[in-house]
Amino acid sequence: MNEGGREAGHKRVLGLRWRLGLSYLLVIWVILAVLVVFMSRFLETSIIGARRASLYAQAHLIASAIRARGGPFEARLVAIGGMPLNARVMVLDGYGRVLDDSASDPDMVLRKLEFQEVGAALSGREGSNTYYLPDGSFVMYVAVPADWDGNGGAVFIAxxxxxxxxxxxxxxxMVASGGIIASMVALVFAWYLSRTISEPxxxxxxxxxxxxxxxxDSRVSPKGPLETRELGASFNYMATEIEKTVEGQEQFLMAxxxxxxxxxxxxxxxxxxMQICPPEAEELSELINDVLREILDLQGISESILSLLRTRSGGAVSDEEMIDPAEIIGExxxxxxxxGVKQNLKVILQGSRQDKGIVEPRPMAAVDSSNQATVVHEREGQQQHLSGAKVQMDPLLFRLIxxxxxxxxxxxxxxxxxxxxxxxxxxxGDEMVxxxxxxxxGIPPEHLDRIFDRFYRIDPARQKSTGGAGLGxxxxxxxxxxxxxxxxxxxxxxxxxxxxxxxxxxRPGDL
Structure with missing residues (x-):
């Protein structure tokens, strides 16, 4: 394989590995994103919700403690104690003005708070919300109603x-660390998996x-996952069939x-x-016709064999037509x-005609007298009359047989x-025999299974005497x-x- 093909193969392998790796990473980070959204919702509904309930409870306790000590003008937050951690508590009058501040900020005294949580508390409802302040801190505001001697009021906690x-x-x-570790594992796994796929x-x-x-004769060793093993097995089967087809085509050319x-x-x-015994004038026309017939037969067989070769490769179908099998046998x-055939050989042509044999007797004057072959036309019993009988069949195939x-x-x-x-x-029977x-x-029994194989000969030593290449x-x-x-x-x-x-x-039919 040239360097260009090898380099292209490596590019394909790397491309597959990276595509698998990126796919795994995408899946992992999508899962992480969903996990983050889920955890954010859980944090909001669970942890922050629990903190909100805790601050509500503490605000109500502070309000109760103030009322028990005589109201906001008598009880101070500093004296009460028990303030929430990292929190600022303010006691408000019925107008939302600050009466007491756990931070003891004098600037906040009698300052009206305009927060919506305060408005809800002054209306008799609990109010809370979370905010991100300009300094980046994340805070929760909680306000609960507290009636100071019928004049209204509230407790506000930030x-x-x-x-x-x-x-x-x-x-x-932890999620990010897990994602990084999972990504590394996914890349290693994707690299390994792509290798098991890309190598086959x-x-x-x-x-x-x-x-x-x-x-x-090139084959592969099926390996990897089930799909690539099946692909390799299919490739080997295809390669075997291609090899058989090509060999068959080569052998058919010889045939x-x-x-x-x-x-x-x-x-x-x-x-x-004609060279040995120049024909008489009255015989010349028949001899010329015989030669022409053989030439036409040669041309027809050549063209038909090409068509049959294309048929074997799937490029065409055999051409059937109405033929007279008796006529083809005679020809x-x-x-x-x-x-030319062997000396003293008797050839018997039998047919089920009632009036004559399969082939009309024809003058044998053109046959070399040295052939000494006798052709006998016989009739058989009272079976179906074959004169003019024709069947639908490819003439080339029948002639070859x-x-x-x-x-x-x-x-x-x-x-x-x-x-x-x-x-x-x-x-x-609805058949032709x-x-x-x-x-x-005869044929020895041990050779019967192979006599139809190409180039097979029962006795290779007899090839010179019998001729042929074992293709008939x-x-x-x-x-x-x-x-x-x-x-x-x-x-x-x-x-x-x-x-x-x-x-x-x-079944025979007449045209």
């Missing part, structure tokens, strides 16, 4: 709430870049080349036969016979053996899956092999 302020400040310091993400990023550069050899071989056989077999099954049968059938190709529409059998050596049956299996068919194999060592392909819901 107390500095410094002790409550100090208590509140101590609590706030960084591993995924590196693995993705390696895959982009062609290292399709395509394998399939294109047949028409090329047919054209070569035609041209060589495939004839193309293979023209291309027939061609590769036939090639496989011919490949493993010894000279003098027999290959049988049959197709039925059973009356009791294709069978290709041979009289070859793999093509058949894939084409069956794409066309909705199911393939079965029956074999007996030394007794040949039968491949059966069944397509459900394929």
């Amino acid at each position: 107390q500095d709430l410094k002790d409550i302020v100090i208590q509140y400040q101590n609590v706030m310091r 993400i960084s591993d995924l990023s590196r693995a993705a870049r390696m895959m982009a550069s062609g290292r399709l 395509a080349a394998h399939e294109l050899r047949a028409p090329l071989a047919s054209m070569r056989a035609l041209v060589e036969s 495939v077999i004839r193309s293979r016979v023209l291309g 027939v061609a590769n099954l036939f090639d496989n049968a011919v490949k493993f059938t010894p000279p003098g053996g027999t290959v049988v190709v049959s197709m039925d529409f059973p009356e009791n 294709l069978k290709v059998s041979d009289t070859g050596p 049956l793999a093509i058949v299996k894939e084409a069956c899956e794409k066309s909705g068919g199911m393939i079965e194999v029956e074999t007996r060592p030394g007794g040949g092999t039968i491949f059966t392909v069944r397509w459900r819901n394929k």
Whole structure:
């Protein structure tokens, strides 16, 4: 990985860590702010409320003590004693004028107090409130009514709430300290948590870049929390599927080349036969038509294989149309016979027609006489009449299935053996059945599970004698899956092999 990519990865990791840390800090300080508001309300309703009730009680006691001693003109606050701490007490007449002051300030004598608490007390009600004075002190004013010999009056107390302020400040310091400690813990936790998240993400990023550069075997070790482990497992699954897809595409290209050899071989056989034995004038037109047909088949197969390749990658869907399966079978077999097969090989074409075989007999004058292959057209019993029968199917897929099954049968059938190709529409089932059998050596049971694998060969040593790259049956299996068919194999060592392909819901219809 280059330095630019590594630096970008570090930036992403740091960004995630800081974002998590700031998020935790935000949550913590929002909680602290709510806690401060709650504590302020608690202080106001609880501590300050308790102080207010205490000052009310003390003011009433002072008023009672003054009345017991003969009134404000006889009893002095200094003599009474028991004044509240950090407080100033004043005795007022019915007009709110100061009669006595615990601070003994001569300037306050007969001075009228205009506080709203005093007005409430002179009206016969208790009054209190808290204030912040210009010097920064926090005080509470309390006034209670006191009737001096029917002339009215009040007791006023002003107390500095410094002790409550100090208590509140101590609590706030504790809250702030707790917030700082919580913030540090949150940052450490966020750093650790972001690391558990960012490291798996960084591993995924590196693995993705390696895959982009062609290292399709790149994988990650799922780690971290459950989500990142699931993400890592999903990435590995995706990478495995991508690797399989790419390998499948490469193998399919080889399979395509394998399939294109047949028409090329047919054209070569035609041209060589013309070189060996120049055709008569009346035969020339048919030979030219045969070559043209093979060229068109080659072109069609090439274009269809490209479409099928796009279908495998999800870029397109296979094109179905009404086809005559009997006609395609005949074209495939004839193309293979023209291309050359083993000597003394008997090819039997069976169908459920009542009047003729699957393929119309065609002149074999263009076939090299050295092929010595005999094609026999047979009829079967009283099953459904197939003349002109057509079904909805992708012609390329059907051609691939027939061609590769036939090639496989011919490949493993010894000279003098027999290959049988049959197709039925059973009356009791809504299906179409294709069978290709041979009289070859059969397939050992231990190989049955792998015969449809790409490039798998039962006996690699026989590759030169039989030819092929081990792709034929793999093509058949894939084409069956794409066309909705199911393939079965029956074999007996030394007794040949039968491949059966069944397509459900394929009933013949006439165009």
